[in-house]
Amino acid sequence: MQFARHRRLxxxxxxxxxxxxxxxxMEDFIYPIFVIEGENIKNEVPSMPGVYQQSLxxxxxxxxxxxxxxxxxxxxxxxxxxxxxxxxxxxxxxxVVQRAIRAIKDAFPELVVIADTCLCHxxxxxxxxxxxxxTIVNDxxxxxxxxxxxxxxxxxxxxxxxxxxxxxxxxAIRQALDEEGFTYVPIMSYAVKYASAFxxxxxxxxxxxxxxxxxxxxxxxxANRLEAFREAEADVEQGADFLMVKPALSYLDIIRDLKNHFxxxxxxxxxxxxxxxxxxxxxxxxxxxxxxxxxxxxxMKRAGADLILTYFAKDVARWLKxxx
Numbered sequence: 001m002q003f004a005r006h007r008r009l010x011x012x013x014x015x016x017x018x019x020x021x022x023x024x025x026m027e028d029f030i031y032p033i034f035v036i037e038g039e040n041i042k043n044e045v046p047s048m049p050g051v052y053q054q055s056l057x058x059x060x061x062x063x064x065x066x067x068x069x070x071x072x073x074x075x076x077x078x079x080x081x082x083x084x085x086x087x088x089x090x091x092x093x094x095x096v097v098q099r100a101i102r103a104i105k106d107a108f109p110e111l112v113v114i115a116d117t118c119l120c121h122x123x124x125x126x127x128x129x130x131x132x133x134x135t136i137v138n139d140x141x142x143x144x145x146x147x148x149x150x151x152x153x154x155x156x157x158x159x160x161x162x163x164x165x166x167x168x169x170x171x172a173i174r175q176a177l178d179e180e181g182f183t184y185v186p187i188m189s190y191a192v193k194y195a196s197a198f199x200x201x202x203x204x205x206x207x208x209x210x211x212x213x214x215x216x217x218x219x220x221x222x223a224n225r226l227e228a229f230r231e232a233e234a235d236v237e238q239g240a241d242f243l244m245v246k247p248a249l250s251y252l253d254i255i256r257d258l259k260n261h262f263x264x265x266x267x268x269x270x271x272x273x274x275x276x277x278x279x280x281x282x283x284x285x286x287x288x289x290x291x292x293x294x295x296x297x298x299x300m301k302r303a304g305a306d307l308i309l310t311y312f313a314k315d316v317a318r319w320l321k322x323x324x
Contacts, residue, residue: 029317037055042055073114076101083124129144160186161190225253236262
């Protein structure tokens with residue numbers, strides 16, 4: 001009888017490792033941090049065990065540990081004390097993110113520091129743009145996003161990562177950066193960002209929940225696939241250097257689509273809800289956290305992600321070291 005013997009290549013751990021197609025490396029991961037104003041503050045986010053809002057002193061200790069574990073890139077989110085309708089702290093020279101970027105780059109000059117460029121953390125209404133008569137106004141918002149990106153680049157950010165989903169945001173930011181002499185600073189566009197239910201815990205961490213309505217007029221409908229191509233194509237034309245898909249786990253097909261059609265690095269955002277579900281199940285003893293996390297992140301890499309933004313980055317660093 002003739003039939004294929006696929007199991008021949010699965011007989012031992014070393015043999016399976018020899019033919020493994022997808023690998024996780026520390027270079028793949030971006031570690032998010034949340035910096036809050038003040039000193040000696042370290043507040044655990046209730047819905048995200050192991051994730052903290054940290055004042056800069058604690059954040060520097062966190063980054064130091066991450067660097068020692070092998071993390072090579074981080075993304076900085078700010079939690080300001082002051083919020084208003086024009087998000088003035090987002091582009092303030094001495095804003096919480098700008099101060100954090102300067103301090104982190106001074107302490108760890110080789111670390112790649114990415115700045116999240118959005119307004120929702122800084123607006124009193126929690127939306128990602130200027131609001132007039134209950135509507136998020138696109139073009140006026142672009143001016144503030146451009147100012148924010150320039151202020152972050154001046155602070156020393158290596159990469160600008162705009163996450164607002166306004167039309168034309170990459171073009172506006174690219175033009176502003178170039179005019180200010182930051183032609184070498186790349187843009188990591190949140191090109192395909194869905195209006196997802198998986199963001200809930202992040203809003204606890206960043207204090208960014210909208211005070212009215214939702215974000216469905218600017219973030220994408222989770223049911224849409226072809227729209228992702230239009231969004232990504234526009235960002236490529238406008239000068240994006242990376243394309244991000246957010247969330248990751250329920251959108252692996254979109255990650256693969258972008259990988260197949262574009263020649264830029266593809267970034268997957270393993271978002272807060274994905275993190276929280278794993279943590280909750282693990283704390284209840286329902287799953288093996290390490291195995292589930294590594295399988296989940298491997299699926300993102302297999303789908304086509306070149307980089308993965310994940311709150312598990314330090315955990316994965318430890319696990320990868322244990323595996324050597």
